[in-house]
Amino acid sequence: MSKEPSQKPTEAELEILQLLWQHGPSTVRFVNEELNKAKEVGYTTTLKFMQIMTEKGMLAPDKSSRTHIYRPLLQEEDTQRKLLNRFLDTAFRGSASKLVMQALGNRETSQEELNEIRNLLDKLEGGKP
Amino acid sequence: MSKEPSQKPTEAELEILQLLWQHGPSTVRFVNEELNKAKEVGYTTTLKFMQIMTEKGMLAPDKSSRTHIYRPLLQEEDTQRKLLNRFLDTAFRGSASKLVMQALGNRETSQEELNEIRNLLDKLEGGKP
């Protein structure tokens, strides 16, 4: 029974994945230090998480040296897409536009980002002019 | 010790809130039947949830008749906003535009909705011409 590579990461797992996506393959110590910038977490706690994530097939450790280096097996965009779809359904009953409106309304969004979005809108509407 | 009215609802709690937002104040039985359209859940399970949610200050039961009627104390948009902010940070590292792009890209969005979004963009950019 080989394990399916994906699942829904928990919040804590997601935080770790974020760090790995952002910084590339890393050691437990590094991840732990990064996590500690936000809140206190014991080293072994982080280690345990990363081991569990490895069991679940989310990470792969390079064990060639004593200090293991973990890399994420889940793709960032893939994972985001799945999480987003789930979130959209549970929190917004599937209404993407409501979500988008909230997301844009609640936060400062840079001019550059707004332009990107506008471009996307153009592309989406371009399909049926 | 008065309880703070809000907290982060769990997924199961959110499902119940959704039903109450959608249909207005309801009985346990009604909520339970709705939940059962998606998956089997025992009546007492639903009851317990709604009682816990009441303790947490998310719901308020009208107990004037034997069959209690629960109404949500959390506002839909409020709650969505909070959940969204959290989700945005944990899943998209705070990048609203990335989230928006994914949300629009992954799903069919109606012309009407696209227009709404475009209007919002105009309004957002209007602020600093």
Add this chain to the structure above:
DNA sequence: ATGTATCTACGATATTTTTCGTATTTCTTT
């Protein structure tokens, strides 16, 4: 080469979330 620091392995505990069973109370129906 010996003590100290750093790792991983592993198991255990704590916390939160989900799920139910049973008892008791309150209607309804006959």
Add this chain to the structure above:
DNA sequence: AAAGAAATACGAAAAATATCGTAGATACAT
């Protein structure tokens, strides 16, 4: 008024998440 149906109250088990301590192995510095 008694039997049965439908609700709530309560407690507790089960499952999923999160957190840590200790032991043993490995490297490093003196």
